[in-house]
Structures are given as C-alpha cells and as structure tokens.
Amino acid sequence: PAAVLPSSTPNILFVVADDIGVDNISAYGEHASSASTPSIDALASDGVLFRNTWANPMCSPSRASLLTGRHAFRHGLLHPAGAELDADEETVAEILQGVGYATALFxxxxxxxxxxxxxxxxxxxxFSGALSGNIDDYFSWTKTTQEVIDGVTYQDSSTExxxxxxxxVAEAQSWIAQQSSPWLVTLAFNAGHSPYHVPPSDLHTYALSG
Incomplete structure (x- = not known):
C-alpha cells in the first residue's frame, strides 16, 4: 500500500560524525581526558543517551545501517572499500520522500x-558534499552537488x-531556510576522520581541550 503522511510531521535533523567513539564525548564519562563537547552534552541531557548499543566500527557499513535500519549482514555492505549500497535497499530518506518530505544530505x-x-x-x-567518501584536506576538497528536479538528476563538482x-553546516542552514514542507536533513560530517587537523581558531567560542 502507498505510504500515508502521518498527522504529525516534525522536521528531522540527523547528525552523523565520522570516527568518533563514546570515549571522545564527555557526556558519556568514559574517559578522563575526553574532549569538551558542550553542545553534544546539552543534547544528551535533554534527550536520550544510549549506553547499551553496538555499531559497526567501520564507516560505510554503519552509514548503510543507519539509513536502512538493517544489520550489515542483511544489507550486504560489510566494508568501506568500494562501498555501494544496493539500489534495492529502501532508506529512511526514500520513505519520508514518499510521504511528502523534502530531503537533503550534506x-x-x-x-x-x-x-x-x-x-x-x-x-x-x-546533496552537497564528499560523494566518494574521504577528503584529503579539510580546507581544499572536491564538493559534489546533486539536485533532483522533475525526476532529473543534475550533478556538478567543484573545488571547495x-x-x-x-x-x-552553512549549506544545510541555507537549504532548511528555503523549505515550506516538512524536511529531513542528514548532516554527515567528515570530521573527526583523518586527516587529523586543527579546526579554524574562530570556529568555537570556548577553549578546546582534551
């Protein structure tokens, strides 16, 4: 049967950080020298903090599981090398798109x-971001954009x-501001994946530590 738009249609912001474990987030209290993560800690204190969960330790299998709701041995993407999610797999974006949500991934x-x-x-x-995966330099990287208009996909790549x-973040904020219907935004950062680096000095309003 066709999907039906529910009576409640909240906007959904789904944030994914790369290669970050519980010992890197101070809210979990797993490591004495965890980095200061006040924004994440605030979300944790007002929401739900999962302490009895398991995730595949590799990038692509976990991403595929998050989007499909299926274990890696079911969706078949078991390692990041040459990773491709089977076209027949149904993602949460496809489901929400089918009930009228605008969807974007950055x-x-x-x-x-x-x-x-x-x-x-x-x-x-x-879509706007690193289509193939890793970036070699956080300050000079290949950005690919995709936009579906009337069923046609337009794609372009440029050096950012x-x-x-x-x-x-800036592109996600701009896209969200233009939406008039319920939306799903997947904000999937490359950080803290290598190459390890120091972010811009004006990125935070507090001192980084840990």
Missing part, C-alpha cells in the same frame, strides 16, 4: 557513486576551499 556519502547508489537514487532531493565542517 557532507559525507561514501555509499556509492555509480547509477542507482548515489544520494539522488537513495531518496535525497538534494572553505572548512568542510563549516561549509556543510
């Missing part, structure tokens, strides 16, 4: 670049010199 994809496996194929109306994390 940041890291790493779930396929061939036909049938890109963000546009997997339920996202708009803005700090990747800040660019992802």
């Amino acid at each position: 940041g890291k994809w790493h779930l396929g670049t061939s036909t049938g496996t890109t963000p546009a194929d997997q339920g996202y109306d708009y 010199t803005g700090y990747a994390t800040s660019t992802n």
Whole structure:
C-alpha cells in the first residue's frame, strides 16, 4: 500500500560524525581526558543517551545501517572499500520522500557513486558534499552537488576551499531556510576522520581541550 503522511510531521535533523567513539564525548564519562563537547552534552541531557548499543566500527557499513535500519549482514555492505549500497535497499530518506518530505544530505556519502547508489537514487532531493567518501584536506576538497528536479538528476563538482565542517553546516542552514514542507536533513560530517587537523581558531567560542 502507498505510504500515508502521518498527522504529525516534525522536521528531522540527523547528525552523523565520522570516527568518533563514546570515549571522545564527555557526556558519556568514559574517559578522563575526553574532549569538551558542550553542545553534544546539552543534547544528551535533554534527550536520550544510549549506553547499551553496538555499531559497526567501520564507516560505510554503519552509514548503510543507519539509513536502512538493517544489520550489515542483511544489507550486504560489510566494508568501506568500494562501498555501494544496493539500489534495492529502501532508506529512511526514500520513505519520508514518499510521504511528502523534502530531503537533503550534506557532507559525507561514501555509499556509492555509480547509477542507482548515489544520494539522488537513495531518496535525497538534494546533496552537497564528499560523494566518494574521504577528503584529503579539510580546507581544499572536491564538493559534489546533486539536485533532483522533475525526476532529473543534475550533478556538478567543484573545488571547495572553505572548512568542510563549516561549509556543510552553512549549506544545510541555507537549504532548511528555503523549505515550506516538512524536511529531513542528514548532516554527515567528515570530521573527526583523518586527516587529523586543527579546526579554524574562530570556529568555537570556548577553549578546546582534551
């Protein structure tokens, strides 16, 4: 049966950080020298902090599981090398798109670049970020954009010199401001994946430690 738009249609912001464990987040209290993460800690104190969960320790299998709700041995993406999410897998973006949500992903994809496996194929109306996965330099990286208009996918690539994390956030904010219908935004940062680096000095209003 066709999907039906529920009576409650909240906007959904889904944030994914790369290669960050519980010992890196001070809210979990797992490590004495965890980095200061006040914004994440505030979200944790007002929400739910999961303490009995398990995730695949590798990037692409976890991303595929988050989007499909299926274990890696079911969706078949078991490692990041040559990772491509099967075109037949149904993602949360496709489900929400089917009930009238506007959908966008900003940041890291790493779930396929061939036909049938890109963000546009997997339920996202708009994509801007690192399509193939890792970036070599957070201050000079290849940004790919995809936009689906009337069923046609338009794609372009360019060299971005803005700090990747800040660019992802700014573009997500701009896209959200233009929406008039319920939306899903997946904000998938490349950080803290290598290359390890020091972010811009004016990125935070508090001293970094840990």
